[in-house]
Amino acid sequence: MRLDEFVARRQQSWRELEEGIRRARRGRLRGMSAQDLERFGMLYRRAAGDLAIAARDFPDQPVTDYLNSLLTRAHPLLFRGPSPQLSRVVRFYAVDLPRAVRAAHVYIYASVGLFALGAVAGWLAVILRPDLVATLVPPQVLDGLSQGHIGNETLKQFAPALAAFIIQNNILVSLIALVSGVAIGLPTAVLLLTNGWMLGTLGAAVHQGGIDAGFWALIVPHGAIEISVILIAGAAGLMIGDSLLRPGLLRRVDSLTRAAQRALLLALGAAPLLVVAGLIESFVTPSDLAVGAKLAVGAVTGVLLWSWLLLAGRTGRAATARRAAVPSLDVPTAA
Amino acid sequence: MLPDVLKVRTADNVQIGYVAAGIPSRLMAFLVDLLINAAVLFVAAVGAAALYSALGSSGGVAEAVALTVFSLMLVLGHFFYFAILEATSAGRTPGKRALGLRVVRVDGSAPGLGESLVRNIARLVDYTLGIGLFVAFFQPQSRRVGDLLAGTVVIRERTAAAHVPAVMAPVLLRAPDSGPPIDGIEHLGAHEHGVLRAFLSRPGLPPEQRARIAHDMSVKLFERMHLPPSAPERIWPPELFIERLYLQLSARLGLS
Numbered sequence: 001m002r003l004d005e006f007v008a009r010r011q012q013s014w015r016e017l018e019e020g021i022r023r024a025r026r027g028r029l030r031g032m033s034a035q036d037l038e039r040f041g042m043l044y045r046r047a048a049g050d051l052a053i054a055a056r057d058f059p060d061q062p063v064t065d066y067l068n069s070l071l072t073r074a075h076p077l078l079f080r081g082p083s084p085q086l087s088r089v090v091r092f093y094a095v096d097l098p099r100a101v102r103a104a105h106v107y108i109y110a111s112v113g114l115f116a117l118g119a120v121a122g123w124l125a126v127i128l129r130p131d132l133v134a135t136l137v138p139p140q141v142l143d144g145l146s147q148g149h150i151g152n153e154t155l156k157q158f159a160p161a162l163a164a165f166i167i168q169n170n171i172l173v174s175l176i177a178l179v180s181g182v183a184i185g186l187p188t189a190v191l192l193l194t195n196g197w198m199l200g201t202l203g204a205a206v207h208q209g210g211i212d213a214g215f216w217a218l219i220v221p222h223g224a225i226e227i228s229v230i231l232i233a234g235a236a237g238l239m240i241g242d243s244l245l246r247p248g249l250l251r252r253v254d255s256l257t258r259a260a261q262r263a264l265l266l267a268l269g270a271a272p273l274l275v276v277a278g279l280i281e282s283f284v285t286p287s288d289l290a291v292g293a294k295l296a297v298g299a300v301t302g303v304l305l306w307s308w309l310l311l312a313g314r315t316g317r318a319a320t321a322r323r324a325a326v327p328s329l330d331v332p333t334a335a
Numbered sequence: 336m337l338p339d340v341l342k343v344r345t346a347d348n349v350q351i352g353y354v355a356a357g358i359p360s361r362l363m364a365f366l367v368d369l370l371i372n373a374a375v376l377f378v379a380a381v382g383a384a385a386l387y388s389a390l391g392s393s394g395g396v397a398e399a400v401a402l403t404v405f406s407l408m409l410v411l412g413h414f415f416y417f418a419i420l421e422a423t424s425a426g427r428t429p430g431k432r433a434l435g436l437r438v439v440r441v442d443g444s445a446p447g448l449g450e451s452l453v454r455n456i457a458r459l460v461d462y463t464l465g466i467g468l469f470v471a472f473f474q475p476q477s478r479r480v481g482d483l484l485a486g487t488v489v490i491r492e493r494t495a496a497a498h499v500p501a502v503m504a505p506v507l508l509r510a511p512d513s514g515p516p517i518d519g520i521e522h523l524g525a526h527e528h529g530v531l532r533a534f535l536s537r538p539g540l541p542p543e544q545r546a547r548i549a550h551d552m553s554v555k556l557f558e559r560m561h562l563p564p565s566a567p568e569r570i571w572p573p574e575l576f577i578e579r580l581y582l583q584l585s586a587r588l589g590l591s
Contacts, residue, residue: 002536026424048347055350069494071351075343076425076439081447160395164402168410175411179460182480240484257441257486264453279399 003058010050014070017043021073029077044074095313097269102310104266107235107242114189115231118196119203126204137205160282167278170226171271174233178240178267182256185241192234195227217294222281224302225273232270236263273305339476341488343443353443353490355476356436358468361489368430372416379408414455422451426487435493441486450485457481506535510575513582517568519560520583527556528588531581549573556580 020032020040029037051067058064101108126133173191180187199219206215243259244252284297340352383405420428425445426438438446438454446454460480461467467479476488534552553573562568568576 004536028425045347048345048349048351051351052347052349065494068351071345071349072353072443072490073492075345075351075443076437076445079346079442079444080425081440081445081450160399160402163399164406167403168406171407172410175456176459179457179480179484182457182460182484253483254486256483260453260484260486261449264449264456268452268456275400275403278403279396282399283396 003061003063006050006054006058007063010046013043013046014050014067017047017070017074021070021077024077040074041078044071044078047071047074092269096265098309098312100262100265100269101232104235104239104262107239108231110238111192111231111235114192114234115196115227118193118198119200120196122197122200122202123204124200126201126208130208133201133205133208136201163278163282166281167275170230170274170278174230174267174271174274177230177233177237178263179237181237181240181263182244183241184244185238188234188237188241191237192231195230213291217291218285220298221284221294221301222277222298224298225277225305226281228302228305229270229273229277233267236267239263239266276301338491341439341441341443341476341490343441345443351443353439353488354494356434356489356491358471358477360434360436360491361471361477364428364430364434364436366430367433368417368428371429372413375416376409376412379412380405383408414458417455417458418448418451421446421455422448426451431489435491436489437492438487439490441488446485446487450487454481454485454487457484506532506581508535508578508582510578510582513586514575514579517560517580517583518566519562520580520587522560523556523580523584525588527559528581528584531577531584534577535581546574549577553577 017040020029020036020043023029023031025031029040032040047067047070051064051071054061054064054067122136126136177188177191180191203212203215206212240256240259240263243255247255250258280297280301284294287294289297339355339357341355342350342352344350387401387405417428421438424432427436431437438451440446440450457480458467461470467481470483471477471479474483478488482488530552534548540548550573553576556577557566557569571579
């Protein structure tokens with residue numbers, strides 16, 4: 001077929017496809033009737049076939065560029081990632097998030113390990129070198145702690161603002177722990193180590209001062225959730241770092257992309273829990289409850305959190321085997 | 336400069352190429368988005384502050400949640416502006432739309448909520464010390480860290496090839512020039528020009544068949560041009576005659 005015959009014969013259908021693209025709103029074909037949609041799909045496939053012909057027979061002609069441009073505009077309308085749906089949120093928290101946490105258990109161990117390493121090192125540093133306590137722990141903090149509580153009355157007055165600040169800050173920290181994983185996880189590891197170190201040095205210092213109960217009453221009620229979430233976000237960051245260090249059979253970039261999706265699931269899923277932690281931190285922690293009650297709040301929230309993460313979304317062995325038997329194809333879903 | 340192209344194989348096994356957006360146009364789109372984003376956040380902040388002072392402080396959990404939402408909006412609103420707009424408009428924030436850019440996944444499909452969140456939360460990294468700019472400078476298709484994490488590319492939607500080209504089949508010529516002026520050319524018009532063009536743009540004819548058609552055509556053309564039997568054009572090879580005639584007629588009629 002001659003080029004002008006090819007164009008003359010096919011351009012009507014190309015123009016119709018263009019019209020369909022123009023009718024798409026917000027990158028969607030929602031407004032179209034079922035018939036129009038079917039027609040759009042057919043026109044798209046025809047244009048794809050035409051591009052194949054044009055690329056073979058008229059490789060350097062403008063019509064080939066035109067068809068390519070037409071298809072690059074039509075393709076993302078038909079092929080797309082899943083769109084956000086409210087109903088998926090429930091399933092995400094009931095099933096997907098706990099499963100993702102369990103699937104990432106290696107990274108959770110690493111994250112906990114780094115945090116614990118920092119804490120033990122901090123504890124040992126204070127115990128072995130008592131002369132360094134003043135440098136390791138700011139004296140004002142110790143003074144405040146030895147007087148019982150740090151200005152509880154002022155804290156209570158500003159509780160809402162304090163909660164907002166703490167929550168916002170913690171969410172930011174967990175997101176930073178997540179995305180800084182791209183530097184092969186080093187900033188994430190440093191963040192986990194220093195947080196552990198701070199807890200360790202403080203814990204040891206107050207232990208030497210003999211005011212353990214008061215200190216832990218300040219940490220535990222909200223810390224059970226807060227530290228857990230930071231550890232999960234840290235695990236997500238380590239996952240991203242590991243994907244760069246050990247990409248396996250994938251290209252490093254592809255490995256990174258794949259890990260980032262899973263890591264985001266973990267970190268962003270867990271981050272809203274920081275709202276709960278922040279509310280406890282500014283309303284329960286400075287309250288007049290007995291020390292035992294405050295510790296119980298921490299224990300209960302911790303047990304609830306981890307039993308949810310470890311138990312929710314489990315299925316019987318048969319179902320797991322069935323799922324494993326179905327090969328998964330990494331093809332984008334057609335809308 | 337050759338465009339930086341992202342090649343994608345579709346489900347129909349046809350290869351299509353997305354033209355990647357360059358750093359300058361992406362920065363321009365970013366500036367537009369930043370302005371809109373700042374305006375929206377400013378209005379929201381003033382509105383929330385007015386609401387807060389009107390309602391007064393209650394000191395309760397509800398106030399804490401309201402304040403949290405507000406401060407999160409201020410701190411993360413920037414990132415969520417991009418993430419939500421990209422997820423709901425198939426990868427086109429207002430700034431990108433203004434510059435004719437779009438986010439697509441590396442397989443050419445439109446990004447979902449997951450990709451939009453990843454690539455925009457990663458702005459935390461990209462903004463730090465200008466890492467994003469640095470990485471984009473060295474990455475094929477100018478991808479920043481967020482793009483690498485999310486598996487996305489920013490492409491240029493508006494390209495020169497956005498319209499059906501007014502195509503003419505290419506003409507196959509072997510004559511180096513139009514040769515000496517041909518007598519009687521004034522008897523020919525656009526119709527003959529079209530016929531000559533159709534003949535010359537037909538590929539794949541067997542040589543002897545092409546020569547025979549050229550001969551038949553030239554005999555008819557001689558008649559129309561009222562060429563005397565002694566004219567030198569009559570002893571040119573017919574194919575050369577047709578090519579020269581086509582070139583001269585094109586120049587005469589102002590056609591290509």
